[in-house]
Every structure is written in structure tokens, then in C-alpha cells.
Amino acid sequence: MLRWRQHALLVLRRISPANVCPAAWAGGASYHGSALEDRKGKAAPLQARGMVDRFRLRARGGDGGNGCVSQRRSRSDRQGRPDGGNGGTGGDVILECSGSIWDFSSLQHHTKAGRGGHGLPKNQIGTRGSDKVARVPVGTVIHLVCGELPFFTVNTPTRSLDPWDIPDAAEHSAASSDQMNSRESINGNESKRGSNDQWEKQTCSGTGSKTGFPNTEDYNVSSTQHKVEIDETDPFDSEYDEFWEDEDEDDSEEEDTEEEREEDDVQYSVAELTRPGQRLIVAQGGEGGLGNVSIGKGMRMSKENRLQEIARLSGGQQGTESFLVLELKSIADVGLVGLPNAGKSTLLSALSRAQPEIADYAFTTLRPNIGSLTYEDYFSVKVADIPGLIKGAHENRGLGHAFLRHIERTKVLTYVLDLAATLNGRKGTPPWEQLHDLVVELEHYQEGLTKRPSLIVANKIDEEGADAMYDELKRRVQGVPIFPLCAILQEGVPDLRVGLRDLMDASEPQVVDLSKIIVD
Numbered sequence: 289m290l291r292w293r294q295h296a297l298l299v300l301r302r303i304s305p306a307n308v309c310p311a312a313w314a315g316g317a318s319y320h321g322s323a324l325e326d327r328k329g330k331a332a333p334l335q336a337r338g339m340v341d342r343f344r345l346r347a348r349g350g351d352g353g354n355g356c357v358s359q360r361r362s363r364s365d366r367q368g369r370p371d372g373g374n375g376g377t378g379g380d381v382i383l384e385c386s387g388s389i390w391d392f393s394s395l396q397h398h399t400k401a402g403r404g405g406h407g408l409p410k411n412q413i414g415t416r417g418s419d420k421v422a423r424v425p426v427g428t429v430i431h432l433v434c435g436e437l438p439f440f441t442v443n444t445p446t447r448s449l450d451p452w453d454i455p456d457a458a459e460h461s462a463a464s465s466d467q468m469n470s471r472e473s474i475n476g477n478e479s480k481r482g483s484n485d486q487w488e489k490q491t492c493s494g495t496g497s498k499t500g501f502p503n504t505e506d507y508n509v510s511s512t513q514h515k516v517e518i519d520e521t522d523p524f525d526s527e528y529d530e531f532w533e534d535e536d537e538d539d540s541e542e543e544d545t546e547e548e549r550e551e552d553d554v555q556y557s558v559a560e561l562t563r564p565g566q567r568l569i570v571a572q573g574g575e576g577g578l579g580n581v582s583i584g585k586g587m588r589m590s591k592e593n594r595l596q597e598i599a600r601l602s603g604g605q606q607g608t609e610s611f612l613v614l615e616l617k618s619i620a621d622v623g624l625v626g627l628p629n630a631g632k633s634t635l636l637s638a639l640s641r642a643q644p645e646i647a648d649y650a651f652t653t654l655r656p657n658i659g660s661l662t663y664e665d666y667f668s669v670k671v672a673d674i675p676g677l678i679k680g681a682h683e684n685r686g687l688g689h690a691f692l693r694h695i696e697r698t699k700v701l702t703y704v705l706d707l708a709a710t711l712n713g714r715k716g717t718p719p720w721e722q723l724h725d726l727v728v729e730l731e732h733y734q735e736g737l738t739k740r741p742s743l744i745v746a747n748k749i750d751e752e753g754a755d756a757m758y759d760e761l762k763r764r765v766q767g768v769p770i771f772p773l774c775a776i777l778q779e780g781v782p783d784l785r786v787g788l789r790d791l792m793d794a795s796e797p798q799v800v801d802l803s804k805i806i807v808d
């Protein structure tokens with residue numbers, strides 16, 4: 289089998305032809321383009337401030353504790369009786385969806401759950417290994433590079449130690465079925481624990497079907513061909529090297545062919561965490577080994593292999609391991625798109641209580657901001673402001689397309705255009721060209737993205753000469769509502785609120801049509 293590290297790095301390299309940026313591998317978005325090229329110098333503080341919205345995670349469930357081999361003797365029973373207890377199950381690595389987490393910056397790349405306690409004499413069962421719960425933001429999409437498919441769980445915070453928490457209970461994975469089968473034959477009567485289990489798990493198939501889970505629709509488990517862009521440069525390489533150091537080097541030629549074969553194994557979007565409280569087990573703890581009380585029961589072993597057999601059964605199983613790429617796709621109703629400095633952040637603060645950073649220079653916004661717009665009838669709309677796009681973003685200019693995934697799921701697009709970009713001697717782009725460039729960039733990112741309900745905000749109407757610009761914009765762009773606005777003074781904001789609401793409710797909403805934009 290191909291080594292994990294090589295496989296994972298290979299896959300990530302192949303799915304990320306363009307983005308080459310250490311921040312992306314660390315999870316951060318890629319920063320490219322002339323203004324931000326010096327990553328070691330100027331860009332460092334920007335990266336520090338940027339959000340970590342892609343992250344690779346290697347999760348390993350805790351190993352099961354060993355079963356105990358012990359003999360209890362007494363005066364009346366000189367020969368003694370076996371009294372070794374079973375080992376405890378290893379802990380799981382769990383991703384928990386949280387509304388209070390913004391990005392993946394608090395996660396660790398290597399996450400391992402606790403090992404189960406060893407069994408003890410007097411038939412004492414080892415303690416269960418502690419779970420490792422990693423909190424991730426709402427909108428986390430999970431891609432599986434290598435390992436077992438994750439399990440969804442009922443939202444039970446932690447599993448307290450169950451006196452019946454011994455191996456061969458109902459909850460074991462297919463992977464562990466081998467050893468479990470032999471155990472079941474030994475301890476058939478112990479399956480009663482299954483009904484007592486607080487912990488319900490379901491495996492999910494590659495196509496996303498799950499069985500026996502309540503509220504199945506709550507969970508979005510699927511496998512799509514949307515590919516993840518992850519940087520090939522890996523600042524954690526050395527860390528990984530240590531992690532893999534005990535593995536053998538394979539012949540490189542053999543690897544190449546195997547790599548190609550295994551590249552197809554990557555499963556994109558195997559699960560999504562979209563609601564606070566959802567929990568996903570990404571690596572499962574190993575079952576504990578059997579103590580000699582359990583091994584002795586009803587087991588026929590030949591004298592020759594008795595010792596080996598006991599050693600095999602009493603050893604705790606290893607926890608499962610998975611290599612994942614986490615990707616954050618914010619979920620908002622309205623996405624604000626515009627060139628840098630168009631006034632998106634100012635507009636977001638005028639529409640909601642959000643307080644994004646606002647300044648008179650391009651790329652003030654380095655991470656998406658989300659605000660909430662509430663109507664009198666308590667209808668609430670989430671608005672996402674993403675960093676400005678520039679022409680050629682698909683060639684990784686400016687901040688590139690790194691943040692567009694945050695508007696992928698929005699219902700409505702709002703194009704924020706700067707009416708004053710060419711006024712008073714400024715060398716900007718006329719509003720209709722801004723719109724043209726934005727539509728082209730969105731379509732480059734994802735075909736059909738602009739085919740969703742849209743409106744235009746013509747911002748900075750307060751500037752001298754902006755009225756004429758607005759008239760010209762209306763002449764050149766048709767078929768979509770245009771709202772003249774001064775975000776800084778909040779003029780025109782009430783009309784925009786109504787317009788957004790109408791657009792959300794519209795049965796036949798208008799979309800921006802590239803062919804209907806007249807550019808010079």
C-alpha cells in the first residue's frame with residue numbers, strides 16, 4: 289500500500305495546480321498578486337490576520353487498552369481462577385460544529401484521542417480513552433484523502449463510562465469485525481449492552497446514504513467531484529516527516545503507478561457540518577483487548593497456540609486513522625461582491641450591526657465578514673462581505689478566487705459598484721466595466737454562479753458627478769435592479785433592504801446577463 293504521506297501530498301498537489309502559498313497549506317487562503325507577493329515580508333502580517341479556511345487534519349482514534357491476564361487464588365482455590373478484566377475502548381476524534389468558531393485556526397493538524405485503560409485484576413474493565421473534540425465552524429466541508437468514512441453521531445457531549453463498556457458490544461466497525469467475531473463466540477451473552485449504549489453511530493456510504501439515523505435530513509453527507517484547492521507547499525512537511533519516519537521507503541517507480549490509481553480514491557465532500565451541535569466521528573477508538581476472564585469462557589485452544597492466541601486477543605486494537613481536508617464554505621443568504629474599495633464593508637456595516645474594517649485602500653478586507661439583517665417581521669438575512677475581486681482574479685491576481693467559496697452557497701448576489709472610481713481624476717474602472725469584470729471572474733470560478741438572483745448597488749452616489757455616472761450605468765446595464773446608494777451616510781439603505789427582501793421572495797428573479805452589459 290502506498291504510504292499515507294506520499295499519497296496525501298500527491299493528491300493535494302494534483303488538485304491544486306495554481307495555488308502555491310504556505311498559508312493555504314496551513315489552512316489559510318492564498319494571497320497572490322503584485323501587491324501581496326512578498327510573503328516573507330509584507331504579507332506576513334496579512335496572513336496572520338487572514339482566516340484559516342482550509343485545513344488538513346490527520347486524526348487518529350485512541351488505541352484500545354490491553355486486556356489483563358491475572359489469576360485469583362485463595363486458600364480454598366489453590367489453582368486459582370482467571371480474573372483479568374477487559375481493556376477499555378480508545379477515544380474517538382470528533383468534529384463538532386460550533387456557531388462560535390470562526391475558522392480552523394484553533395485546530396491541530398495531528399489530533400489523537402486518548403488510549404483506553406488497560407484491564408485490571410478482579411475483573412476490572414479499563415477506562416474508556418478520552419475523546420478529542422475539535423470544534424469547527426458552521427459550513428465545514430470534509431474531504432477524505434485517506435482512511436475510513438466518518439460517522440455522524442447523536443449530539444451527546446461525551447460518553448461517560450458505561451459499566452457494560454466492554455468489547456464485542458453492538459457498536460463496532462466492519463474493520464474490527466474480525467476480532468469481534470471471535471469475541472462474540474466467546475462472550476455471546478454480553479451483547480445485551482448494545483441497547484444500553486448512549487452512543488449511536490451510523491456509517492455513511494460513499495454516495496451519502498446512511499441508515500437508521502434519526503433526522504437524516506439534518507446531515508449533508510455526500511460525495512461530489514468538486515475539487516479542493518490546497519497548496520502543495522507544506523510548512524508542516526518536517527512535522528509530517530517525523531510522523532511518518534518509521535515507514536519504509538517505497539520504490540519510486542512503483543509509487544507513480546500506484547499514486548495514479550489511488551488518486552481516484554479521494555472522496556470529495558464526504559460530509560458537511562451545517563448546524564451547530566452536529567458531531568462527526570472522524571477517527572474511531574480501537575476496541576479494548578480481552579481479559580483472561582473473557583478469553584477463558586467457552587474457548588477451545590490447542591496447547592501449542594494457546595499463548596499466541598491469548599496474546600492476540602488480549603491486545604487492544606489500534607484506533608482508526610483518517611487524513612482529511614477541511615474546507616470552510618460560509619453560509620449566507622446574500623453575498624456582496626465588488627472590486628476593492630467599492631464600499632462593500634461600509635455597506636455591510638450600514639445594513640447590519642457588523643463592524644468590518646473600513647479604510648481608503650484596497651484589500652482592507654482580508655477575510656469574509658458576515659452580518660445579519662433583520663426585518664420588522666423578524667425575518668433575518670445573513671449577508672457575507674468577501675475581500676475585493678479584481679480583473680484576473682482567476683489567474684490569482686489580488687487575493688484571487690480564494691474567498692469565492694464563501695458566496696458559493698448564497699441565494700442572492702449583490703454587486704457593489706463604485707460610481708466614483710473614475711471621477712475627479714481617479715484612474716479606476718467605470719462601474720459597468722466593474723460589473724463586467726466581476727461577472728467574468730465569478731463565472732471563471734464556477735460556471736453558472738452568476739445565474740442566481742442578483743441586484744446592483746451603485747455606491748458613492750454622494751460624490752460629485754456620481755449622478756451622471758449612475759444614469760450612464762442604467763443605460764448600459766439592463767434587466768437587473770440598480771439601487772443608488774451612499775453607504776457611508778446610509779442613504780438608500782432602506783430601499784435596498786426592501787429590494788433584497790423582494791429578491792429573496794421573487795418567483796422569477798432577475799439575473800445579470802453579460803451580453804446585456806454595454807462596455808467600450
Ligand SMILES: Nc1nc2c(ncn2[C@@H]2O[C@H](COP(=O)(O)OP(=O)(O)OP(=O)(O)O)[C@@H](O)[C@H]2O)c(=O)[nH]1
Nearest residue numbers: 628629630631632633634648651652653676775776
Ligand atoms: N464617498 C463615499 N465613500 C464611501 C462610501 N462607501 C464607502 N466609502 C469609502 O470607500 C472606502 C472603501 O470602503 P470599504 O467599505 O473598505 O470598501 P471595500 O469594498 O470593503 O474594500 P476592500 O476591503 O478593499 O474590498 C472607504 O474609505 C470608505 O469610507 C460612500 O457611499 N461614499
